[in-house]
Amino acid sequence: MATRAKKSPARSAQTSAVKAPKPIEFTKEQELEAYRQMLLIRRFEEKAGQLYGMGFIGGFCHLYIGQEAVVTGMQMSLKEGDQNITGYRDHGHMLACGMSPRGVMAELTGRRGGLSKGKGGSMHMFSKEKHFYGGHGIVGAQVSLGTGLAFANRYRDNGNVSLAYFGDGAANQGQVYESFNMASLWKLPVIYIIENNRYAMGTSVSRASAETDFSKRGLSFNIPGIQVDGMDVRAVHAAAEEATAWARTGKGPMILEMQTYRYRGHSMSDPAKYRSKDEVQKMRSDHDPIEQVKNRLIEKGWSTEDDLKKIDKDVRDIVADAADFAQSDPEPDASELYTDILL
């Protein structure tokens, strides 16, 4: 008589679809920090959209507007040396990592002062100093790389975690699951952040995914997952605290599904006919991550409208400076074509 395999105690443990932690109540300083950071990303992206329309940016440009709370809340839980890696919608991540708005904008316009000297463009930028491991134009490819970064952390025993960001579309790539398996097998300190903005370009989640609860995607690999309100920076931060604590203490990877929304099209050439204007408007009016913080700051009497306008002006000045630089900086010299390539 065939014996049934014994149920391993490890497997019966609560290993997936962990309940989301309650949003952390922010201090005044945290609210202001989050407000400023998210506003910087939004104003930067609005300006990038304008420069694109004016012809200063060519090719591809994927804006992060609407998703600002995700990187902002995650970043608030990081410590020096923690790595970030993401896909092609990367401007917000770079700003959150502290990379220079001038450098990012000048890369978008393909100038010498761009972070990749103009040779990378919107999707392909890096900063060793800020522990940002790219901007990757190939959907899902960064997930395996983020797993490798986590392996290096474990190998060096440096206490760092790596954050591998990807979208709901990339979540269907095969190598994501190869990565999940290795990360769980080797207990790697990696946090897989699935930014579920509901649309993989023009394909809605339900039209591309058999399981639309992405926090469950690690089930077969014993990777716990949390579904997070990615429009509420406090909820993101609470999840980030839990995930970083988990990963830093040798328990292995965790999946955070960030339920978020992009207000703009997939890229600049996307007419976004796959969703209604009402749907977008409803998200903007009811769930905007920046408005949420703003309302709390005012309700609690921590800031006046004027205080917040002052922050907005500071942010606009930074973005205007970046935009001026990105338009006036010279284009790369022809000799740049053959630098940084093995021949």
Add this chain to the structure above:
Amino acid sequence: MPRKTMIESIRDAMDTMMERDENVVVFGEDVGFFGGVFRCTQGLQAKYGKTRCFDAPINEAGIVGAAIGMASYGLKPCVEIQFADYVYPAYDQIVSEAARLRYRSNGDFTCPMVVRMPVGGGIFGGQTHSQSPEALFTHVSGLKVVVPSNPYDAKGLLISAIEDPDPVIFLEPKRIYNGPFDGHHDRPVTPWSKHDLGEVPDGHYTVPLGKAIKRREGSQLTILTYGTMVYVAEAAAAEHNIDAEIIDLRTLLPLDLETIIESVSKTGRCIVVHEATLTSGFGAELAALVQEHCFYKLEAPVARVAGWDTPYPHAQEWDYFPGPSRVGRALVETLEGL
């Protein structure tokens, strides 16, 4: 005769074949509801339903793997990889499964699958949306590799590809989807509606695989090229007042060697032009074949004009792209001899 863009003619080919043969199915990322990122499949889902034209998740290996399974059971999948730059996850499936199925099953199974993908630069796509990976496929026995250069050929070749019993890699130069771009990026491009090769007959017709075509008869030298570079070569020859014979290869594998030998034997000089990087590019194969078959007729070394051996740079798109001035210089040098 109706004039169409290359996008419309490619769509027309799939439409024609879906109507004629219910085994033809079309799928890929954003292909169904959205109609494809370049709109090549627009309207096909509405016309043929979701079982014949549909969206796939973002998983290229899975898309091609599933298509091979379908094809080995007699369906004729015509799948789209959104950009050729995304095909690498599927490369194993294409090389190890699709290309080998006929050989290792002793001819029992074939793989009537078409994998369509936009190739080439010119749209500021940077290094992950601009590549020309044709040589990665011409290096694989068991595949056919097609690169159309105009709407008429695109439709006729795609129909041939769909009807072919073996796997066909169908590379669509995206810079000429809407008009014959000649490399002068600072000038407007003539739309296909004003070009003779934009004339696309309705209904079924084929352009045979493995057959090149002379785009221009000439006596001074032969230019072997394909895709976008056909128009760059035409512009370069015209600007330097050179009587070049321009051969549009159309199919790289199987290659129309006969037409090449005939032409180079006549002109005695040969230049190969492609957008892909130079080293181990398809131009190397062409140069080797020309010297093997036309050695005693050659009056100058076979020249190659290609993309530089670098990733496709974002800002320096037009430094990378082998435009008319680079091609023109090579034409002059080859005529002068060494």
